[in-house]
Amino acid sequence: MAFSCTRVGPENHSRFGNRNSGKEEGVSASLKPLGLGFIGSGRIAQAHLQAAKNLSDRVRVVAIAGRRRDRAESVARQHGIPAVLSDYRQLLRSPDVDAVVITTPNDSHAAIACDAAKAGKHILVEKPMALDTPSAESMVRAAEDGGVTLMVAQSRRFSDAVREMVRRLPEIGEVFRVHIVFCVPFAQPPTDWWRSSAQAGGLVVLLQGSHSLDSVFWWLGRPPARVFATGARTNPAWEGEDEADIVCTYDGGVVATVHLSLSTAPPIHEALVVGRQGQFRLVERPAGPPFENLYRLEKNGEVLMDGLQTPSLYTHQLREFGEAVAEGRTPEASGREILSVMRMLDAARASMRDGQPVAV
Ligand SMILES: NC(=O)c1ccc[n+]([C@@H]2O[C@H](COP(=O)([O-])OP(=O)(O)OC[C@H]3O[C@@H](n4cnc5c(N)ncnc54)[C@H](OP(=O)(O)O)[C@@H]3O)[C@@H](O)[C@H]2O)c1
Structure with missing residues (x-):
């Protein structure tokens, strides 16, 4: 079954339910793969990209952003990703991106996740969630305010x-x-x-x-x-x-x-x-x-x-993320849950x- 996913933008976050309100307004009837934007094209991005390949009936990687464009371009060629961007903010503006996978260094997770939440994108962010609890709390608040799913990639x-x-x-x-x-x-x-x-x-x-x-x-x-x-x-x-x-x-x-x-x-x-x-x-x-x-x-x-372990941890993890987004439910290792780990x-x-x- 493909994830039942709609375009996500400020105009239709509520399709996935807003966790602040506790309302779950149902899942769209249109069966469209979840459009993923990758932020970061380094070591762990490869594991997530392979996972996306394994779930190609459910997710589609539509864009990748990295600081070093040549590296991001090479990863895009390898994985058939149509759009390469040098600044993740451009990726967040893309209407094709429903959700982001953040695979950047630890100190950048909080700022990128908050920007993604504000742009109405669901978020799978690498561990550690952030550098400290206050930064992690800001991510949870931004996701809840934006009505988007925030999951931490606790792959193990x-x-x-x-x-x-x-x-x-x-x-x-x-x-x-x-x-x-x-x-x-x-x-x-x-x-x-x-x-x-x-x-x-x-x-x-x-x-x-x-x-x-x-x-x-x-x-x-x-x-x-x-x-x-x-x-x-x-x-x-x-x-x-x-x-x-x-x-x-x-x-x-x-x-x-x-x-x-x-x-x-x-x-x-x-x-x-x-x-x-x-x-x-x-x-x-x-x-x-x-x-x-x-x-x-x-x-x-x-x-x-x-x-x-087959399929990989990252495949099971991405499946959980996609299903949680599609069903408008809290994912395993949600941002709010992982605040306890940050403490x-x-x-x-x-x-x-x-x-x-x-x-x-
Ligand atoms: N689940 C696990 O078991 C596991 C394993 C390894 C890593 N991780 C986590 O994954 C994260 C990344 O680790 P890694 O080893 O993959 O690091 P890495 O190989 O250095 O890759 C980091 C990537 O982030 C990009 N980047 C950095 N700042 C950016 C920004 N502001 N905007 C866009 N892209 C940016 C880098 O771009 P450039 O190439 O252009 O510099 C690079 O592509 C870390 O948080 C780490 O803890 C988790």
């Missing part, structure tokens, strides 16, 4: 293995421990903005912690009461921290720990979820091509799933700075 919510684990969490009783290790090897930054603490918002806490703290929040069903974190910079190639340990404590003795690293070889990405009546272990391994992963899910040592990230960075636990 979309593997079949993690969804199976979450579906089966009740089998292990009350969860009282989550332990996540997310370590990757980067001798050099894969892209320039990683060098700048201001652009990245520190480094590993926002880059990887935005995935891991979202998992903690999602699996335990609530934010922690307090966060304590330590971090270190071990590589002069960047200004921010490349090692961090985060401890999230909940009332009642529930604890989640997260170890993050950009300087650990070989990579290791695992989660242990411990309940009163059993445990799940989730292992993610790189599959070879960038942003493709293998997953293994175990319950009490028994292997439940093991293999390549956890802010608490972690404040704790790292001050050496004290921080209330969330």
